[in-house]
Amino acid sequence: MxxxxxxxxxxxxxxxxxxxxxxxxxxxxxxxxxxxxxxxxxDERSLERMQEILFYRELDFSLKTIAQILSSPDYDKQQALTRQRKLLLAKKERLERLIDALDSMEKGEGFMKPNNEYEDLKNKYAEEVRQRWGSTDAYKESQQRNTDFSQAASLLDAVFEEFAELDRSGTSPDDEAAKIQVEKLQRCITDNFYTCTNEILAGLGQMYVADVRFKNYIDKHGEGTAEFVSQCIKSYCK
CATH class of the missing domain: 1.10.1660.10 (Multidrug-efflux Transporter Regulator; Chain: A; Domain 2)
Structure with missing residues (x-):
């Protein structure tokens, strides 16, 4: 194939x-x-590799940690694929039970407690990964980033507020000040979330206006801020 x-x-x-x-x-x-x-x-091997990546992403591990796990000489690929299937089946059952619970509540039949097998399995597999690879630098970095998420979110908010101030002052997306602010955004994402290449940055610029969740989040700093950020990124990346 x-x-x-x-x-x-x-x-x-x-x-x-x-x-x-x-x-x-x-x-x-x-x-x-x-x-x-x-x-x-x-090809088929690429597909297997992607399945393994998706399994560890489901467990909320960073790409750097996943790369280190997959390259480990004692890594068991078949075990990971088997566990992913079991985890996804548990997730599917949990979603079905949640839908049933909502249906029951709409009919006035009371609340149906959802199955926690998915969360239990997810926590179990994540703990096993922690015990096996927890001493690696990549894993420690991943955990540190998770711990500092609230602080990182605040830093990102501050960057968007500065975009809003530039917009209110009449700054053009093509101005040097706008380009400097885009570089600041790119650096903030890279330092706190994931490596933000220019290609990824361009995609984010489109998503900030196409996805209503991101648009509303950014526009809390001022109506039109998301569109302004998107135009600044477009100008920067062209």
Missing amino acids: KMQIKEFAELTGVSVRTLHYYDEIGLLKPSEVDAQNGYRFY
Whole structure:
């Protein structure tokens, strides 16, 4: 089986932009790259690798931690795939029970307690990973970032507030001050969440206005701030 990147993205539910980033950081390389046109291709082994990545993402581990786990000489791939299937089945059952619970409440039949097997399994597998790889620098960095999330969110809020002030002052997205602010945003994301390449940054700029959740979050600093941030990023990345 040989798939172009768009086919592979649709099959796995991961965006093309994310696959480019995984290639860039060495987490998931294409099985083949056409030397003439640069097209990326993926195969069955790529699909297995993606399934493993998705399993550890489900457990909330950073990409750096996942890369270190997958490259470990004693890593058990088959065990990870088996556990992912079990975890996803538990997640599916939990969602079905939650839907049943909502249906029951709408009918006035009372609350149906959801099954906690998914959370129990997730915590169990995460703890096993912690015990096995908890001493690695990548894992420690991942945990530290999780601990500092509230502080990071506050820093990001401050960056968006500065964007709002620039917008209110009449700054153009093409101005040097706007470009400096975009660099500040990119650095804030990289330092506190994940490596924000220019490609990822461009995608975020589109998402800030396309996704109503992000738009509302940013526009709390002032109506139109999300659109202004998006235009600043577009100008910066072109």
